[in-house]
Amino acid sequence: MRRLSQRHTSTKLVILICFAGLLAIALVADLLWASSSSSAYQYIASNWQQQSDIIVPKFNDSSVK
Numbered sequence: 001m002r003r004l005s006q007r008h009t010s011t012k013l014v015i016l017i018c019f020a021g022l023l024a025i026a027l028v029a030d031l032l033w034a035s036s037s038s039s040a041y042q043y044i045a046s047n048w049q050q051q052s053d054i055i056v057p058k059f060n061d062s063s064v065k
Helices: 002-047
Strands: none
Touching: none
């Protein structure tokens, strides 16, 4: 009877360790993705040119008087 309960505990431990390992891998992948995307965003944002003049088209409506 002792062997059965010991095996059940070890199965739970293996599942818990696998879950923690997958969670750690996902966290590291997320951190790497976030750090690489921020530098790509800064590169794209630095190439944008700001427009200083705003062009507003003239509106001529002959029906409104």
